[in-house]
Amino acid sequence: MQNIVVLISGRGSNMVAIAQACRAQRWGARVAAVIGSRAAVAGLASAAAEGITTESLAHQDYAFREAYEEALATRIDAHEPHWVVLAGFMRILTPAFVQRYLGRMVNIHPSLLPAFPGLSTHERALAAGVRVHGATVHFVTPSLDDGPIIAQAAVPVRAGDDASLLAARVLAAEHQLYPMAVRWLVEGRVRLAGERVELRASEAVATIDPARGLPGGADAALLWCP
Numbered sequence: 001m002q003n004i005v006v007l008i009s010g011r012g013s014n015m016v017a018i019a020q021a022c023r024a025q026r027w028g029a030r031v032a033a034v035i036g037s038r039a040a041v042a043g044l045a046s047a048a049a050e051g052i053t054t055e056s057l058a059h060q061d062y063a064f065r066e067a068y069e070e071a072l073a074t075r076i077d078a079h080e081p082h083w084v085v086l087a088g089f090m091r092i093l094t095p096a097f098v099q100r101y102l103g104r105m106v107n108i109h110p111s112l113l114p115a116f117p118g119l120s121t122h123e124r125a126l127a128a129g130v131r132v133h134g135a136t137v138h139f140v141t142p143s144l145d146d147g148p149i150i151a152q153a154a155v156p157v158r159a160g161d162d163a164s165l166l167a168a169r170v171l172a173a174e175h176q177l178y179p180m181a182v183r184w185l186v187e188g189r190v191r192l193a194g195e196r197v198e199l200r201a202s203e204a205v206a207t208i209d210p211a212r213g214l215p216g217g218a219d220a221a222l223l224w225c226p
């Protein structure tokens, strides 16, 4: 049984999607713990409702970034994780922390990287006038919102979209993309090989399940691994 530790700072909807898929699809893994970046993180209640062990660690309690990360790593390692999953974890990580989990730590970013790293991705996508937007799951490397890409989901930008409509469409795609990508990791279908992602499966393209639907229509959404 592989252990997954998820780090969150917000509502935790991707964490719930992963935990539910992991259980329902019997990945041979479990979400061993969800760690919040402070006690008030909303997603911790959702994790508890899923029966998952929850913890929190506030950076304000530590004088230095390194001290916080050392404490965080101790908490993470106590769960003997095979995988560390960042799901809306709003902390910039030091190279030493990233190195500790290199090849075992992944993140989801709400854009089609390398477009729109950083914050306010949906607003910036609308301002840029892109026709296609989406989300990216990538291995975590020292540079922010960078790192070898495991999988991406693309959604259409529709006439009349505002940032919240677009965000909802992307989030619905994230909820299918992230569990799929973590499952690939658990099953050994993808791994980090130097600067590249090595894909060991032929399942390079998977269409989002239209039956589950996306706000505004699921027709144009695709998941793929480059």
Ligand code: GRF
Pocket: 008, 009, 010, 011, 012, 013, 014, 015, 043, 087, 088, 089, 108, 109, 110, 135, 171, 174
């Ligand atoms: C998602 O949009 C994710 O792409 C970004 O942070 C958000 C987290 O949402 N990294 P949730 O907490 O999983 O609901």
